Amino acid sequence: MRYLHILNGDAMLATFQESGIPGEVVICREMLCEGRVTDAPNVLTFFEERSVHVQQVYGIDQQIYQTRVVEEFLKLHNAKDSDEIVLWFEFDLFCQINLLFCLHYLQQLPTNFSKISIVSVGDEPNTQNFKGLGSASAQQLQTLFEQRKEVKDDDIMLATRAWQAYCGNNPFAIEALVTETSPALPFLGTALAAHLQRLPNTFNGLNIIHQFFLHRLALGQARWYDLYQLFWNELRILGFGDFQLDIYSQRMRHAGVMESKDQMLAITSLGKEVLSGEENYLHYADFQQIWLGGIHLHKTPFRYHNDTNEVVTIDQVAQ
Incomplete structure (x- = not known):
């Protein structure tokens, strides 16, 4: 053969x-x-x-x-x-x-x-x-x-x-x-179910990766490689490597919900407000060049509902 x-x-x-x-x-x-x-x-x-x-x-x-x-x-x-x-x-x-x-x-x-x-x-x-x-x-x-x-x-x-x-x-x-x-x-x-959780959620606009970072950093600052190791242990279903996590980290810092000094990452006051639902991540992050496959996240009408584990539209959220 x-x-x-x-x-x-x-x-x-x-x-x-x-x-x-x-x-x-x-x-x-x-x-x-x-x-x-x-x-x-x-x-x-x-x-x-x-x-x-x-x-x-x-x-x-x-x-x-x-x-x-x-x-x-x-x-x-x-x-x-x-x-x-x-x-x-x-x-x-x-x-x-x-x-x-x-x-x-x-x-x-x-x-x-x-x-x-x-x-x-x-x-x-x-x-x-x-x-x-x-x-x-x-x-x-x-x-x-x-x-x-x-x-x-x-x-x-x-x-x-x-x-x-x-x-x-x-x-x-x-x-x-x-x-x-x-x-x-x-x-x-x-795997497809995990993919859908990368859509902004209905509560605060975060997706599953953003939520992971901010939830962990709300407990205290962490070295980036320690945070990545936790990610790999808990969200193996995504299979992301350093390159992708670096991208997420950079975008979240640009949005102002996370900050870094030397090798340490920390949540900001804005990050805490987003995490609690007082603010929405979508109001601060730039999604103009961000795509999930064929879905352009800039002004997307789609959201992920964490309570029901399903995709919904903005119209459905407003009802």
Whole structure:
């Protein structure tokens, strides 16, 4: 069998190469849960639009993006000689959105692959001392490879619907998919539910990440890396790395709800007022360039209701 493996990021590459698992490797280096994504008519157009966006908003050089991300994905165009594509992705939002894109991408290629399978890893797999693919041993990767599941037509259909919904501007379409599952995508619904909690909430305009930061800092100032470690322990479902948390920290400081000195982060008086509901975060934060997939947060009518765990509109909140 000739395998082609798609790994989500470089963290597990060295151990994967030591594992003896046969096949070529392509690295998915995107972070499609962050920023704007569109359901472009073709993959090249998608990458062109995406490269402009990540440079403008995140300062990622377009040439570096082309070399590190796009050219790596384009290796899949040479995958016609592979008998099986194996996708390696975890349960969290970061991984699941990248997974949706990979499945979408594979369907656009001219090659009809005889088999696509997935190593889909949950929060607590039945593997001793397992802390994710990035820290897995070579033996653990071998075991997971042997347990991979084949991606069937129903899985592809669900992935396609979910990707289109994520690229769209209607969070109700995403919400409708939260309860749907398929054998190869058992963690998708939970990840999509977490995604919706990134919308501003009805109480004070904060989302789940803003709330985490301010709730912890209301207990006292903290070193940024200690705060990040708490985040990773408590909100593993998001799968965010340093880069994304740095972005949130910077935006919250610009909004005036948080401040930093040396390596310490602290909540401001405005942050306390927002946390209590006396003020609304949306009145102070700049959302002009902030997107969640296809949803532009600038003046968005959508909110997340923390009490009912559902998406609502401003009109519904006012009633």
